[in-house]
Amino acid sequence: MELFIVIMAGGVGSRFWPRSKERKPKQLIRIFGENTMIQDTVKRLNGLVENKNIYVITNRLQKLRIKEQLPDIPEENIIDEPFGKNTAACIGLASIIIKQKNPEAVTIVLPSDHLIKNEEEFQKCLLNSAKFAYESRGLVTIGIKPTRPETGYGYIQFDEKEIENNIHKVLTFAEKPNLSTAIRFIESGDFLWNSGIFIWRVDVILDELKKYLPEHYEGLLKIESAINTNDFESQLTQVYGQLRSISIDYGVMEKADNVYVTKADFYWNDVGSWEAVYEVSEKNEDGNVIIGDVYSEKTYNSYIFSPRKFTAVIGAENLIIINTNDALLICNRNYAQDVRQVVDYLKMNNRTDLI
């Protein structure tokens, strides 16, 4: 069994404005410590596969920065899509490219911007799932044991019968629930958080795409025929221009039969907003996370980021303060999802310098 990694790094991350920009979204910034999110994602895979077997799928705006941030990944493995067309297209493209190397390769597809702790457990879980995917020809997802009725995540309901090593058949995928549904999910004990990590053989996922998304499959064949020719770029652009934007979850996973989930025990957080960053960061005795040149008093449970300019905060509570070179965000932690609306406002007003 040969293992490949596909890191999906196309997100624009408007919820992390003003630190994230179109050219520099969440995965490319240092939210936790010295590494960017994508650097941590690669580091976390250390030892699992060789660098030549790691692929990154991104877009033109981000490609250069990704090359800079991941100098050990071969340049030709960093692939830019001409348009963002959601995960089904992205995974299809990665699959036909890896197929050239090894049609029976097992690929682990994962997001570039999630937080995962306990690397050893993480790798053990991936390896175990990969072996199962190779042998069973199944589509395997990683499900995280939920610790709270989170309404920001999708859920996976699993069959209680354990097939082997924490691997179960998937019964249903559930979209982000409301709070009472989330509580019901947790209480039932048979729901897991959907981590967005997928493991399968390339031949298997391409068969599934053929079956459930035949138009995608047709397009992928055209792209495949142009690999290693001068027509590749134009063919890619041509095909992508006509592809529907659809997720692998909706397009394949929810329809296929041979879908499995591995119950995982490592810490996982998709870090979907500044509020999530606050929650997973280490706080001082006042509940504050303070990064940069900051004076604070009578200030509690706040996230303050001001690396370049001096910031004084007096009497603030539950605030997210992000003071960057070109813009300042002050946001109540309860409204962290609304940060997107600032980006919409800036787009509408042609403030392209700020987004």
Added chain:
Amino acid sequence: MELFIVIMAGGVGSRFWPRSKERKPKQLIRIFGENTMIQDTVKRLNGLVENKNIYVITNRLQKLRIKEQLPDIPEENIIDEPFGKNTAACIGLASIIIKQKNPEAVTIVLPSDHLIKNEEEFQKCLLNSAKFAYESRGLVTIGIKPTRPETGYGYIQFDEKEIENNIHKVLTFAEKPNLSTAIRFIESGDFLWNSGIFIWRVDVILDELKKYLPEHYEGLLKIESAINTNDFESQLTQVYGQLRSISIDYGVMEKADNVYVTKADFYWNDVGSWEAVYEVSEKNEDGNVIIGDVYSEKTYNSYIFSPRKFTAVIGAENLIIINTNDALLICNRNYAQDVRQVVDYLKMNNRTDLI
């Protein structure tokens, strides 16, 4: 009767950090509209005296900016003290200088950084008080009819008998009271807010200084003897170096007998903090005052100043946000007085670039 104006402009205004700096305190910044506070102070006196009769007492750090901001005031009327030694010294210095022009001159001494509305009423009140001061040889203050139990102001208790035109004898000066005392003051009906405006003849105030602050008076005589000589600067520095720092209120007004107050009817606010600026500013329908390049939503009763850099505020309430080129302040409106502590912190840490 010849009238002179003395504008006291030596304050460093640390409560308006980060807009105010040592070199550019409150009186020299544009808090309300197009003019700086000191420009408004001069404009408000328009027609009352000629510019040659307007004097400004300041310090070396501010002198140049004051000259720039008040190009119509003769340069020689802008006088810098070598050290700040509180109002008794400042008023003494102005008095010996004006005495050279006219020993019987009436001087109106006023702060450079207060907000006053209803100019006509204001000028009428000053002129009326000046005439009384000239004839009675009294020390006249301006007292403002209080509209709320403000704990940030000093109070003046007046004798109920009206001498003439709203002028009463002063019974006592009261320091900033606590809330219950302030309420008692308001209910009694015989207390006014102390506006810090004084009106007297120069010969009279110099006599009072001789009586109650004889060391000050001795020093002033030495300075006077050096006026129009090459020794003036060194004599001034010599004398000021040894002067006690004491206010005219404490040093003279509270001790003298011939003290009067004019009950004034114009709007007055000493604008002592960002909270006061918020209070006296015009608000939008959400109770916000917004100046500059700002996006806001779910934000109420806040003061947001961000002229240069884009600021987005989501879900803030009762905040003061001052985003300047070199520093950012975020302060709960209830803690506006604590802004000083930021300046103390910066001083202690030798961050002189920021203060």
